Amino acid sequence: MTFLELVNKRHSERAYIENAEIDKNIFLKCLEAARLAPSACNSQPWRFIIVDNLEIKNQIAQTTTTAFLPLNHFTKQASAIVVVVNEGSNLSASVGNVVKDKDFSVMDIGIAVEHFCLQAVEEGLGTCILGWFDEKKIKQILEIPKNKRVELLITLGYPKNDKEKTRRKRKDLEQIYSYNKY
Ligand SMILES: Cc1cc2nc3c(=O)[nH]c(=O)nc-3n(C[C@H](O)[C@H](O)[C@H](O)COP(=O)(O)O)c2cc1C
Structure with a gap:
């Protein structure tokens, strides 16, 4: 696969073969891809909690849905859910955050999460990045310190349908770029 083919293959997968086991070596490869991601001042402000214990995974899945919204009900089928914790910027990135009025750590985590997902796709897994979840409950379940933020979750599993999605x-190419001025 070329890089563009891999990028094209990745999509948000929302139907998994329920709870099929994922080899631990696959997690390690995805983590390695995430570990190599760039970050502001090389801050590397991420920690990935792999939740593959069925009971705990189901508890986490529960925090991504609400009775009233047709949202994220597929998460229970996932074999694992990765919980991505923001460990905070290092000193130089923190100074950059204040001076430039930006939170670089959140950008860093977005990049690392995509690295993780692309490697997972290469391993034949489906992924879905989730931003909608009950952060407080997740912190309780996984004993994450109160001062840390959970930025994103990633569901992982073997796709139920192997048909091309x-x-x-997407916006047309012409809509998203220009040369030399806005
Ligand atoms: C930061 C972020 C948060 C997201 N949150 C959710 C979510 O809570 N539930 C969900 O089903 N998809 C979620 N998605 C997936 C997007 O809906 C999806 O990436 C987008 O519609 C494009 O589709 P594709 O990933 O299949 O290319 C999220 C994606 C990102 C990047």
Whole structure:
């Protein structure tokens, strides 16, 4: 697969073969891809908690849904859910955050999460990044310190259907770039 083919293959997978086991070496490869991600001032502000214990995974899945919204009900089928914790910027990135009025750590985590997902796709897994979850409950379940933020979750599992997915529509290329001025 070329890089562009890999990127094209990745999509948000929302139907998994329920609870099929994922080899621990696959997690390690995905973690390695995430570990090599760039970050502001090389801050590396991430920690990945792999939740593959069925009972705990189901508890985490529960925090991603609500009775009233048709959202994230597929998460229970996932074999594992990765909980991505923001460990905070290092000193130089923290100074950068204040001076530039940005939180670079959140950007760093987004990049690392995509590295993780692309490696997972290469391993034949489906992934879905989740931003909608009950952070407080997750922190309780996994004993994450109160001062840390959980930024994203990633569901992982073997896709239920191996049919090629139709890609969710993207803006046309012409809409997203220009040369030399806005
Ligand atoms: C930061 C972020 C948060 C997201 N949160 C959710 C979510 O809570 N539930 C969900 O089903 N998809 C979620 N998604 C997936 C997006 O809906 C999806 O990436 C987008 O629609 C494009 O589709 P594709 O990933 O299949 O290309 C999230 C994606 C990102 C990057």
